[in-house]
Amino acid sequence: MNVSSGENTNPVSHFILLGFPSTPEKQLLYFGLFSVTYTLTLMGNAAIACAVRWDRRLHTPMYILLGNFSLLEICYVTTTVPNMLANFLSTSKSISFVSCFAQFYFFFSLGCDEGFFLCIMAFDRYLAICRPLHYPRIMTRQLCTGLVIFGWSCGFIIFLTPVVLISQLSYCGPNVINHFMCDPVPLMMLSCSEDTTTQLIYSSLNSFFMISTFVFILCSYALVLLAVVRMPSESGKQKAFSTCASHLAVVILFFGSVMVMYVCPGSGHPVEVQKFVTLFYSVITPLCNPLIYSLRNKEMKAALRKIFRTERSVHKI
Template sequence: MNVSSTETTNSVSHFILLGFPSSPEMQLLYFGLFSVVYTLTLMGNTAIVCAVQLDRRLHTPMYIFLGNFSLLEICYVTTTVPNMLANFLSTSKSISFVNCFTQFYFFFSFGYDEGFFLCIMAFDRYLAICHPLHYPRIMTKQLYTGLIIFGWSGGFLLFLTPVVLISQLPYCGPNTINHFLCDPVPLMMLSCSEDAITQLIYSTFNAIFMIGTFLFILCSYALVILTVLWMPSQAGKRKAFSTCASHLAVVTLFYGSIMVMYVSPGSGHPVKIQKFIALFYSVITPLCNPLIYSLRNKEMKNALRKIFGTEHGVHKV
């Protein structure tokens, strides 16, 4: 990401992230509230990562993917929330040009990676439920390792082009972003010249990624549901539907908000609505995901009870 050459041609060396303008007392309240949310998010996702790592019964592709997804959530939320918390206590609320685009790149790359992992998890459930006899032969260690590598790296490779193009736009002032993170839409609006090609490329990348991955997930689960409906065992149906319901709930939370926000950025949303939607998918969703996966999954609940029961000297199975 070549931002150093951009700084030499731009008069803007830093940006001001307005965040949530309010009184100092409200800023402190926001700081306390989001500190609690961030801490709970880290604890919930770390608990899932630890459960998958420590409980041998969870050393299966489905739970290994889930553990990686939870670790990804930790990285995703950490790209923005610590800086947002610091701004609640700051009067300047500034972020350097390089740091702004670094946050922009990592936040959206991790976001793309979340979409890839949701596709991988949907594909895994499709194989396990629709082709159970062939599942062990298809989902080998080599395959799921390759899928994990792709899940972590795919977003960083794909999002490199949009972030480089947007970082090369001329910025001559003003430098105030009415947001709590370095979002591409207000960044492009701050540019001295309107670059229709860059906006088109950015919108096209988002549309192809979001619609493509979302349709892949929907098709996978549609096939899964059709297979489940033909199952003779009621217990098998309940277990399969329970697993799918957890995944679909996370998919709905993730895609429901980002599609409204980013598939058509040119359509324009009121600033307060933009912040609320961004807050939902960047802060609230990572908090809800571990709750959804742990509360609706018997194996995960048992693993968490075992781990935390051992820590407190009360072994529970």
């Protein structure tokens, strides 16, 4: 895919996102399907964030982290889906060079933040279940606030380096990306100058982040499960298992699909497989998360019912 710089010296000013090539009728069908998916994702995650904000019973570290995670999901899915929807109705399907790398930066920074939030939530559950007597003293409001700030900001700091390095590569044509978003792997393939150092830095950073966060979460929940098994109360076991099962389901959905794509970006996945896997963790997973957390949590279900009853009462008035 790489082209020598001597063949074409005109710098690329925009890229073409092919998305899902098909007939105009299917493009409209895709537009309707993903519009509904996007709307449900926004509504579900916004409902959880509002429930945490308005219900004082949910003003605990676990639910504060969950509310921030839901807001993060809204930002995460918004980095790609609106542009994808616009391309379904567009004939040019172009995106400017700056917009492409801005999408790349925000999408992967927010995805990195998701991984950190899942680690923080696993740490919170470890303290609550394995160190219940020390939990109020350790997980103070100050620590919770610091962890939230860390979760939101760290991804933007970490992913600044690979985005800058990849954007500095030479792009002189072709400019067609067979994807629905500005993914770094096809971007590096379009570069006129093959930079193995940049590819190594990018893949090493991804591998380190994915593996370290995933191992941290697994170790945290292994300790949690050992503590749950030793609990004398059956009701306590069921509540702890229910909470942990929700977290683990989200962890498996997110890390399972992401690690397939980005731990070994040079492994040569077929293009359609790349699109499907990316679609899964960028669109489907944020849609599933509110369902997973709300359906398995009695306090969250009660808070959501309270919100919906209030909304109905306001509309009646």
